[in-house]
Amino acid sequence: MKLPIYMDNHATTPVDPRVFKAMTPYLTNVFGNAASRNHSFGWEAEEAVDRARKQVADLIGATPKEIVFTSGATESDNLALKGVAQMYAEKGNHIITAATEHKAILDTCKRLEKEGYRVTYLPVQQNGLVDVDQLKAAITDKTILISVMHANNEIGVLQPVREIGRIAHENGVLFHSDGTQAVGKVPVNVLADNIDLLSISAHKMYGPKGVGALYVRRRNPRVQLTAQMDGGGHERGMRSGTLNVPGIVGLGEACGIAQTEMAEEAKRLSYLRDKLKDRLLASLDEVYINGTMEHRLPNNLNISFAYVEGESLLMGINDVAVSSGSACTSATLEPSYVLKALGAGDDLAHSSIRFGLGRFNTEEEVDYVAEKVIDVVKKLRELSPLYEMFKEGVDLTKVQWTAH
């Protein structure tokens, strides 16, 4: 077993060697511009892009013409939200999203608010899921778009997208979903799930960084977007800019691999994830799982070790790459807004660790990580005044703290 162990696959994933192999010719000999229509260099590049477009479309139940290549999911989210908001401005100015969305959605919504749009940020329930009745109640005759992510990047919960999409369509509202964490990990089908726009990222599914896609529905309803990038009119005018051919080939290959291996991989990863969870729960008290286990990515575990601060825990397991919702690990010095939205309390947000298992993690690694985490949590609890008070029966919520 090689150290350090990478278990932060929600942040990014390594490129699968098969993906790298598929990309290599397009980084070297086959370098043409896919928009060059009058020589073989261009045709070869275009062929490769077309093949990738079909691989992406097949994975999500779309047609190739509905795939717009972008630089990644952040751009896809921006294009979807701003593009719809501007295109449908005459129809309405109201957007509905959820409090636990990625910043690429939330900050785009904030920008739109400054431009005069109205945005409803739905709270989530304690299990991390949007309440569909609340969603229904939020729809007005000015609502043009609902944007709810498929899988959450911190707690891995799967939103009821199919139901949300159905509600959107019943009300004549477009439905965008940020599929960054879900596509390639769990089945996503834009037809069955009633999705009109879907953001996809390559580097979360063993593809390269810097490339992604936006699915834009062409029928029932036909979705139109105002382009956010002006230029040569690539991607049917929706996204100008010379196509990143090697990146797109990599995204396509990553989708192709996911198509054939996703079911097996999900089974393997959920076994490893559950083993990790069960070991931690069996050996430690006062451990809390954030978000429902029932509707969740197979590779995600987000867990709070009460009375232990997240960054100090990361420091103790420094040969394991995971992330924490603790403020001390973030640039803003604010604990995770996602965990806060669950109503878990800031103290549990500070104590949280996100494990993101991936294609290349082994059972041996999971065993090592479980033992290591258990050791360090026990050690830090011996250091923790809060754990001592808890053991003495002190109700920590009743203590007068000196906030600073």
Place this chain on the structure above:
Amino acid sequence: MYSNKVIDHYNNPRNVGTLDKNDPNVGTGMVGAPECGDVMKLQVKVNPETGVIEDAKFKTFGCGSAIASSSLATEWLRGKTVEEALAIKNTDIVNELSLPPVKIHCSVLAEDAIKAAIENYKSKSRPRVPEQAHV
């Protein structure tokens, strides 16, 4: 990200533990809040004859720098008089541990914990006027 001294205190924290908070010679300071991500408990045991701190213990919930700051504080407190202890400044801790700007609040918290522990000790040894009036 962490200096070697911080890592050393994190791996081998000095003087972890708890003194009897009901002992009249023990002063207890607890500062910070769980929702802010750090709580320090620092205790001193003072020789009432000499005013010298004979023992110091800590427990800290917080990041590695917070643990190191309070561990270092207990090292420095031992053998100092109460008055000397009050002269410890957070900047001394910052310099000793080479804390980066984002971790300065950890040193501030440690200084606050020292002051709170000594204040608690002093409040115990101070004659309680109203109680004496009843005697």
